[in-house]
Amino acid sequence: MHPFQYQRADSAEQAVATVTKNPAATFIAGGTSHVDLLKEGVYRPGLLVDVSALPLRQITAHEGGLRIGAGVSNTAAAASAEVRQRYPAVSEALLAGASVQIRNVASMAGNPLQRTRCPYFRDPTQACNKREPGSGCAALEGYNHVHALFGASAACVATHPSDVAVALAALDARVQTLGPKGPRTIAFPELHRLPGTTPHLDTILEHGELITSIDLPAFTGRSHYLKVRERASYAYALVSCAVALEMDGPNIRRARVALGSVAHKPWRATSAEAMLAGQRPTEQLFRAAADAAFAEAKPLKHNAYKVPMGRQLMVRALLETSSLQPLQGPAGTAFAASVGGVAGQVASPR
Amino acid sequence: MSLPLKPEFPLALQTGDLAPDCELPDGSRLTELRGRPVVLAFAPDTWDPTLAHQSELFAQLLAEFGSGAAFVDAAADEWHALDCRGELAERFGVVGKRALFLLDEQGIVRWKTVVEPGEDLRPGPVLAALEALHPPTPAAASPATGVLASGLTRRTFVTATLAAAALLLLPGCRTESSDTNEQAATGSADGAGSGNGLLAVTLRINDKNYPLQLDPRVTLLDALREHLHLTGTKKGCDHGQCGACTVHLNGQSALSCLTLAVMSQGQEITTIEGLSTGEALHPMQAAFLKHDAFQCGYCTPGQIMAATALLQDQTTRTGSAVELREAMSGNLCRCAAYPNILAAIQEVQRA
Numbered sequence: 001m002h003p004f005q006y007q008r009a010d011s012a013e014q015a016v017a018t019v020t021k022n023p024a025a026t027f028i029a030g031g032t033s034h035v036d037l038l039k040e041g042v043y044r045p046g047l048l049v050d051v052s053a054l055p056l057r058q059i060t061a062h063e064g065g066l067r068i069g070a071g072v073s074n075t076a077a078a079a080s081a082e083v084r085q086r087y088p089a090v091s092e093a094l095l096a097g098a099s100v101q102i103r104n105v106a107s108m109a110g111n112p113l114q115r116t117r118c119p120y121f122r123d124p125t126q127a128c129n130k131r132e133p134g135s136g137c138a139a140l141e142g143y144n145h146v147h148a149l150f151g152a153s154a155a156c157v158a159t160h161p162s163d164v165a166v167a168l169a170a171l172d173a174r175v176q177t178l179g180p181k182g183p184r185t186i187a188f189p190e191l192h193r194l195p196g197t198t199p200h201l202d203t204i205l206e207h208g209e210l211i212t213s214i215d216l217p218a219f220t221g222r223s224h225y226l227k228v229r230e231r232a233s234y235a236y237a238l239v240s241c242a243v244a245l246e247m248d249g250p251n252i253r254r255a256r257v258a259l260g261s262v263a264h265k266p267w268r269a270t271s272a273e274a275m276l277a278g279q280r281p282t283e284q285l286f287r288a289a290a291d292a293a294f295a296e297a298k299p300l301k302h303n304a305y306k307v308p309m310g311r312q313l314m315v316r317a318l319l320e321t322s323s324l325q326p327l328q329g330p331a332g333t334a335f336a337a338s339v340g341g342v343a344g345q346v347a348s349p350r
Numbered sequence: 351m352s353l354p355l356k357p358e359f360p361l362a363l364q365t366g367d368l369a370p371d372c373e374l375p376d377g378s379r380l381t382e383l384r385g386r387p388v389v390l391a392f393a394p395d396t397w398d399p400t401l402a403h404q405s406e407l408f409a410q411l412l413a414e415f416g417s418g419a420a421f422v423d424a425a426a427d428e429w430h431a432l433d434c435r436g437e438l439a440e441r442f443g444v445v446g447k448r449a450l451f452l453l454d455e456q457g458i459v460r461w462k463t464v465v466e467p468g469e470d471l472r473p474g475p476v477l478a479a480l481e482a483l484h485p486p487t488p489a490a491a492s493p494a495t496g497v498l499a500s501g502l503t504r505r506t507f508v509t510a511t512l513a514a515a516a517l518l519l520l521p522g523c524r525t526e527s528s529d530t531n532e533q534a535a536t537g538s539a540d541g542a543g544s545g546n547g548l549l550a551v552t553l554r555i556n557d558k559n560y561p562l563q564l565d566p567r568v569t570l571l572d573a574l575r576e577h578l579h580l581t582g583t584k585k586g587c588d589h590g591q592c593g594a595c596t597v598h599l600n601g602q603s604a605l606s607c608l609t610l611a612v613m614s615q616g617q618e619i620t621t622i623e624g625l626s627t628g629e630a631l632h633p634m635q636a637a638f639l640k641h642d643a644f645q646c647g648y649c650t651p652g653q654i655m656a657a658t659a660l661l662q663d664q665t666t667r668t669g670s671a672v673e674l675r676e677a678m679s680g681n682l683c684r685c686a687a688y689p690n691i692l693a694a695i696q697e698v699q700r701a
Contacts (some may be wrong), residue, residue: 006549006612035569035608036589050613099680101593101656104602105609130589233679334676
């Protein structure tokens with residue numbers, strides 16, 4: 001690890017002021033992803049400002065929805081009865097990610113801010129515009145099987161790895177921040193950026209801007225998260241899909257669909273959403289919507305498999321959310337969220 | 351033992367000589383260390399694996415030694431790195447040279463090697479010689495403690511010899527560059543408060559407080575193993591992928607390799623050493639034994655810490671096999687003792 005100084009923040013305001021005035025400073029919360037990047041030499045901060053002890057660990061009712069403090073652990077958020085019952089996609093996405101040990105420590109603000117799992121980003125000997133602007137992109141012509149289908153650029157084909165970010169994008173969560181210019185609210189789908197020519201910037205957050213909470217708006221529909229990965233548990237998604245469905249009698253009033261691990265940010269399938277609105281849910285409709293969602297996909301050399309896989313996954317997620325097919329496990333658990341393997345089996349009482 | 355080097359140097363202390371008493375950099379005197387073997391390494395640089403050229407050499411040594419990356423961060427606090435420009439180097443007759451002395455429990459030089467400036471040294475022969483002198487084999491160690499007949503623990507011996515040999519690989523003394531060296535060594539960690547970059551950290555582990563001086567880069571895992579010698583917690587991958595380093599933070603399982611020690615201040619840390627009560631094993635430990643839930647045992651402390659934390663976890667309340675497999679997926683077992691691990695956990699859950 002590159003040497004750094006360490007400081008524990010006493011307040012959010014102090015943390016923001018400290019990081020804002022020091023270009024080499026950065027926040028650290030749970031650290032489960034951050035410490036690994038320090039070890040790998042990808043991160044070389046001069047100062048770590050520890051925000052893990054700040055009083056941002058409550059889940060409270062807020063404007064008909066829920067306010068989840070930035071420091072709430074992934075475990076606590078997933079286990080919250082309010083989250084699990086009203087926003088099962090959030091619990092499912094959290095529990096389908098990482099391991100118990102990591103979820104116990106990882107924070108709700110940190111999870112969506114984790115960096116790509118592109119292997120070239122994590123290897124300082126390789127060209128990577130995200131890690132080192134201007135150095136090139138080794139993944140473009142390299143082994144790009146986990147890389148992007150949508151919104152990539154010649155500078156970067158990385159995907160965003162967070163599961164819960166996909167669910168938060170589908171639910172139109174809002175991110176509350178405190179920054180150099182004071183507090184602001186960011187619509188979750190706007191938080192992450194596409195790579196363009198500046199892939200080193202994952203989000204629109206400014207230097208020194210701290211997430212203080214993630215707000216889930218009032219929502220009375222159904223939500224669901226489904227994930228396919230290379231092993232049964234404790235693996236990043238190859239493709240994932242979050243659905244938020246609001247019904248109007250027998251018809252869909254509004255459907256929101258976000259795809260994970262296919263772009264530099266959670267990818268809202270807006271063309272599919274438009275097709276679903278006002279329609280009666282059928283498998284045929286869902287297949288047409290999935291075809292529309294993946295029509296714009298631009299596969300690379302090694303990730304073309306993601307197109308049929310993603311299409312199929314999206315159909316299944318819609319079928320399960322609309323109850324045309326049963327969930328594979330109890331709503332709000334990893335068993336509902338995981339395709340295949342041990343985790344995909346229904347968890348039955350002994 | 352044969353060395354393809356030129357270990358003899360006319361003015362240097364000879365094998366069999368009694369080492370002269372002297373003060374070491376940490377303030378202790380050599381005579382105070384009688385009763386245990388001492389490694390003295392003279393080099394132009396102090397050992398700091400965070401310095402790029404040193405870590406490169408060390409990595410090269412590890413590759414030849416085949417001991418794996420687990421030693422890279424190991425601090426060897428039972429050996430002494432000495433400045434080859436100093437008074438000690440004069441008394442040992444090795445001014446301006448890289449040299450390694452192994453003293454036995456009586457303070458007699460048992461083995462030494464001196465490298466002339468400009469001379470090249472390959473790590474293989476040095477390690478072979480060190481091993482021949484003091485083989486770190488399981489047979490020579492007490493199975494319970496890993497302590498060699500000489501009183502040196504096996505891991506300390508291996509670490510110390512590796513580190514010392516790495517020192518010998520460093521370029522020879524260049525007195526004109528001494529200032530640069532010192533700047534590089536202190537500048538790297540300077541500014542974090544105390545001048546040497548160390549922070550006063552108190553960790554509460556197994557109901558006891560441990561005051562430490564730590565670089566902020568030290569992970570909780572390294573603080574446990576290298577600073578406090580609580581080596582029950584294992585370093586597997588050191589990247590959060592295997593679960594071998596699992597401990598409890600405030601009763602919940604956590605990966606000590608992905609936790610900076612300084613950030614775990616104020617938390618109740620429990621390690622595998624804190625589970626048993628004297629000789630009485632925790633029920634989970636007993637169940638692992640009963641169900642033969644391991645082969646090599648390296649992942650076992652992490653498995654047991656993850657499993658004991660699950661006893662309080664609501665998400666595994668039914669204790670079904672699929673729930674437990676999912677909840678334990680962060681702990682890998684290379685020997686694939688999974689069915690037995692599952693059986694052990696289920697037995698404790700039902701009790």
